[in-house]
Every structure is written in structure tokens, then in C-alpha cells.
Amino acid sequence: MPKGKDTALISWKEVPFGCYILEPGNSVGFKTGDWRSFRPVLDKEKCVKCGQCYIMCPDMTYTQDEEGYYIADLTYCKGCGICASVCPKGAITMVVEEV
Amino acid sequence: MLKEWAKFKGFSAKNLPKEEPFAPGHRACQGCGEVLALRLALKALGMNVIAISATGCMEIISSPFPYTSWRVPWLHVAFENAAAVASGVEAALRALKRKGRFPRNRRVDVVAFAGDGGTADIGLQALSGALERGHDFVYICLDNEAYMNTGVQRSGCTPYGAMTTTSPPGKKSIGQMTWKKNVPAIAAAHGIPYVATATPAFFLDLMNKVKKAALVEGPAYVHIYSPCPTGWGTKGEDSITLAKLAVETRIFPLYEVIEGKYYITRKITKPKPVEEYLKRQRRFRHLTEEEIRKIQARVDAEYERLLRLAECL
Ligand SMILES: Cc1ncc(C[n+]2csc(CCOP(=O)(O)OP(=O)(O)O)c2C)c(N)n1
Ligand code: SF4
Ligand code: SF4
Ligand code: SF4
Ligand SMILES: [Mg+2]
Numbered sequence: 001m002p003k004g005k006d007t008a009l010i011s012w013k014e015v016p017f018g019c020y021i022l023e024p025g026n027s028v029g030f031k032t033g034d035w036r037s038f039r040p041v042l043d044k045e046k047c048v049k050c051g052q053c054y055i056m057c058p059d060m061t062y063t064q065d066e067e068g069y070y071i072a073d074l075t076y077c078k079g080c081g082i083c084a085s086v087c088p089k090g091a092i093t094m095v096v097e098e099v
Numbered sequence: 100m101l102k103e104w105a106k107f108k109g110f111s112a113k114n115l116p117k118e119e120p121f122a123p124g125h126r127a128c129q130g131c132g133e134v135l136a137l138r139l140a141l142k143a144l145g146m147n148v149i150a151i152s153a154t155g156c157m158e159i160i161s162s163p164f165p166y167t168s169w170r171v172p173w174l175h176v177a178f179e180n181a182a183a184v185a186s187g188v189e190a191a192l193r194a195l196k197r198k199g200r201f202p203r204n205r206r207v208d209v210v211a212f213a214g215d216g217g218t219a220d221i222g223l224q225a226l227s228g229a230l231e232r233g234h235d236f237v238y239i240c241l242d243n244e245a246y247m248n249t250g251v252q253r254s255g256c257t258p259y260g261a262m263t264t265t266s267p268p269g270k271k272s273i274g275q276m277t278w279k280k281n282v283p284a285i286a287a288a289h290g291i292p293y294v295a296t297a298t299p300a301f302f303l304d305l306m307n308k309v310k311k312a313a314l315v316e317g318p319a320y321v322h323i324y325s326p327c328p329t330g331w332g333t334k335g336e337d338s339i340t341l342a343k344l345a346v347e348t349r350i351f352p353l354y355e356v357i358e359g360k361y362y363i364t365r366k367i368t369k370p371k372p373v374e375e376y377l378k379r380q381r382r383f384r385h386l387t388e389e390e391i392r393k394i395q396a397r398v399d400a401e402y403e404r405l406l407r408l409a410e411c412l
Contacts, residue, residue, distance in 0.1 A: 010165050025170035027124030027161070035129065051112060055302050056339055058135040060123040076123040080130035081336030094336075 032059065036079030038094040040072050046091035053083035053092060101292065101357065103314045110306045116142055125168040126160040130335020132326030132342060133157060133241045135299045137212065140239055140323070143306035144313055146171055148208045149188055153181035153217035156248045156327075157241060179221040182229035182238055185211035189234045208313040209236040215256035216246040219280045230289040230318045237312045237319045240282060243327035251330045255280035258350075259397070260390055261382045263330075268385040278397065286320035287356040293319040294356040295364075299326075300342035304353060304364060324351045332381020344376040349402040354409070361408040373398055 016022060040053075047069055054062035054070045058080065061072040072083065084092040110116070120141040127134035137157055141150070151174045152158050158175050161168040176184045189209045195201035211229075213222050218240040226238060245263050246252040253263040257275045262268050266275040287294045293315045297305035305323065312319035324345055326338040333341060345351040346365060350373060353365040373395045377383040386394075 015165075019164060021162075021165055021167045025122035025168060027122050027166040027168040030124035030126075030166050032124060032126065051115070055115065055139070056135065056299070058127060058131050058138065058338075059125075060119050060121070060138065073123075078129040078335075080338075081334075082130055082135075082339055085336045086339050 031075050032078055033075045036074070036077055037097050038079040038081060039074065039097045040077065040079070040081070040083050040092045041095050042069065042071070043091045043093070044069055046089045048089055048091075050088060052086045052088060056082050056086045058082065101311075101315060103316055104311055107310060107314055110143065110303055110310070112303065115306075116145060118142065118146055120144070120146055120148070120169070120171045121161070122168045122170055124166065126163065127156065128327075128329045128335070130326075130328045130338045131156075131160075132299055132324075132328075132338040133214075133243050133247075134160065135338070136241050136297075136305070136323045136325045139299055139302050139305050140210075140212075140309045140321075141171070143309040144208055144210060144237075147206060148172075148210055148313075149192075150174070151176060151181050151185045151188065151209070151211045153211075153213035153222060154178045154248070155214035155217055155241075155246075156243070157212060157214070159248055178217055180225050181211040181213040181217060181222060182226040185209050185236045185238070186229045186232060186234045189236045209234075210313070211236060211238045213238075213240060214247070214254075215240060215242040215244060215282075216252075216254040218242075219255035219282050223282075223285075226286070226320075227289065230286060230291050230320070233291075233317050235317055237309070237321065238286075239309070239312075240320070240322045241325045242282075242322060243325045243330060244279075245327075245330050247327050247330045256282065258394075260377075260386050260394060262385065263382070273390055274382070274385065283320065283322045283356070286322075287359070289318075290359065291318045291320065292316070292358050294322075295320075296322045296324070296351065296353055296355075298324040298342045298346060298351060298353065300339050300346065301353065301365065308355065308364075330382070332384075333379060337379060341376065341379060344371065344379075347371045348373045348376045349398050350376055352402060352405055354405065361405065363405065363409050367402075370402075 061077045062070045253266040261275045268274040295308040328335045
């Protein structure tokens, strides 16, 4: 068993006074992508750039690239499959994540 | 149409706000419909808000130390008092403006979030008091139909027949034995200027209602249906499908109550059978045909009642 200090996210010596969190939205440092067992894969041929996937993603993973396609940031994608299920063109397929 | 809405053109798929007041890296389950509802509501409100949340899933998943998903000022309070704290924040803002310590014309919206447990059960009196006092704030109930944060106990908003850990089906029980408490009607009974129901499946409708609620002078209440794969025994990918089905079967009708008058915002003329909605969820798996008929009859009657309210008032 590793000792507590090896596994803790933050040691008590670094805890800010009053346990303040000093940076708004710093959960971006917590990568939820490793929860995923399926990964959304986009077929650009079918995509009409409607943005349904972007707005329906509970993990705010989608951003638009220069060409206007919505691309999922796999750092946070939990692989829920909502984007694939709401896409009106069937442009997103969920594929098993290979380790 | 209220005068406060005169300048609001409404959101459309083309002019969605870019800001995300709620950050990724939160720990909601895969496919959580409640965090999606929260995200969309905050997106509609923008960055000039002070948010208050009652304890519940959304607090737990957004703030395990040393992280926070909130990019806007946020107060986490107890299970029962989101509306009371929001009242205090709103009163303080007014006092600061009166004393000249905060720009009078600067708009800051105060929004309280609570789950269905925090709203329909333990927080009901705090909510009622705040609505009665007429504070200028928005109260948003994120309704996933049980106490999910503590492991799926029934609440006043759990629908009839649903299995939870405290309404287990068996020989002598069909699951939840009471009908869903109609909290939007309770809010409307306070005579507040704005009440609405919404679901993430119709995201523009949701965002427009939340924005209208914020623009209204005085208290506004928005009740948002929020699918919970973990508590309902559903697939994460089905959250939006279910949220749509809930509306299309008339189980969760979308409407507004503007200064006491009911308006149905999405009329369902050819409803799907409730069975289509129920059969996709483990929490309803045990229901017999007879029970499903009973639910269908209730849904029909409730929708009739709503239609009459929308026509007569
Ligand atoms: C007075 C009090 N009783 C009980 C609790 C434990 N508790 C925390 S959250 C919660 C349930 C929350 O349910 P709900 O409001 O529906 O939110 P959800 O987790 O479903 O989003 C309970 C019972 C508490 N924090 N305070
Ligand atoms: S929902 Fe489908 S069609 Fe629309 S932008 Fe996303 S991938 Fe493209
Ligand atoms: S699978 Fe889920 S988390 Fe991943 S991008 Fe699609 S909607 Fe977002
Ligand atoms: S238990 Fe339900 S509401 Fe809570 S985070 Fe998980 S899916 Fe969302
Ligand atoms: Mg709940």
C-alpha cells in the first residue's frame, strides 16, 4: 500500500489558508477522459455542422475547428454516447477505446 | 409578453452564447442529464451571475477539493436553504446599490439551484418564503426525481410506481406510492410573475425560459426535468431520448405561467403511449399492465387539466 502522501492530490502543507480554491473553473485540471470505454468518432463526410453534439454534451468537450467542424476534446469525454445519439446525420459512431 | 423582455430577441442555434460558466472536469456520471441542464441554464445566464446551490449531486460533482467547476461566484449552502440564501444575496446587492457601493446600473442575476429533494421536500418552506417576499431572483429546480446524491431515495417529485431504495417494489408495494408533487403549480400559486417547465432535450426552449426568468423583475421559478442514468437504470446515451419522450408522452409537459396565465409552449397533439417511456427504464421495470394503464389515465387527466388552465385563464 502506498503511503497517504504518495497518493494524495494535495499535501496538507500546500492547502491554502481557509481551503480556498484560488482559480475559478480549475476542474479543467481534472481529466475525466480516463473514465471512457467508448470514444466518439466523427465522419466529416456526413456532418452538417449543426452543433447538436456540441450543445448536448454534458462534459463541454466540443469546440469548433477552423473549418467549422465540431471536435470532441477527449481529455474530458466520458464516452456517454449522447452526441452520437442526438446527431441528426448519424455522423458520430462510438467505438471501443483501445488501451 | 412582459416589458422586461422587450429587448430580448431569444437564443437561436446560430447565436448561442460562447461562454461556459461551468467548466469541464466535473465528476457527474456519464450521460448525466442534470449537469447538462445546469450547463445550459448557466450558458443562458452568462457570466454576470451569483449562483447558490443546495447540496445534492450538482454540488458534489462540481467541487471536490481542490477543484471547482464554477467560473462564476458560487455559494454552496445546506440542503434546505438555497432560496433563503439567494434572498439574502439579493437583499445585500440591493443594499450595496442603495449605499452607492455597487454600480446601480450593473446587472447581476441571482440564481438558486436545488434538486427535487431540495425543492419539493426540505427546501419548500424556504422557497415559499422567498417567493412570498418577492425577491428578484431565479430559482431553478433540477428534477431528477429522487435524492440521487445520497443513493436514490424517493422524494416528493418521484413519479408513481418508480423504484427507489426507499420505495422498493415487492409483494406489498408497487414502488413509489404517491403521485409526483406539482411544484411548478405550487410556485405559481404564490402569484409570482414567471414560472416555467423545461428539459435539456429542447435546449433553446430551456435557455430562453431561463433567460426570461432572469430578466423578469421579481421571483421566477423554472422546473427542469433532468434524466439521471444512475438513479433510473437507464443508458447514458438515452438521456436526451428520454427527455424528449417525457414531453412527447405528455408525462412532462412544457409550459409557462406568465403573471398567472398558463401558456403551453409545446403542444402535443398526438401523444405517444406512456409505456414507451416507462419501458426504457429499470426503475419502472416491475410495473404491470394494469399499473401502466393507471399511469396513462393520470397523465391524460393531468394534461386535460393543463389544457383547461391554458384556455380558461
Ligand atoms: C438536513 C440534511 N439532511 C440530509 C442531508 C443529506 N443529503 C445531501 S444531498 C441529499 C439529497 C439530494 O437530493 P436532491 O435535492 O434531489 O438532489 P440530487 O442529488 O438528486 O441532485 C441528502 C438527503 C443533508 N445534507 N442535510
Ligand atoms: S450533431 Fe452531427 S451533424 Fe451536427 S455538428 Fe455534430 S456531428 Fe455534425
Ligand atoms: S460521448 Fe458524451 S462526453 Fe463524449 S463527447 Fe459525446 S456527449 Fe460528450
Ligand atoms: S447520480 Fe444522476 S444526477 Fe447525480 S451525477 Fe450521476 S447521473 Fe447525474
Ligand atoms: Mg434529485
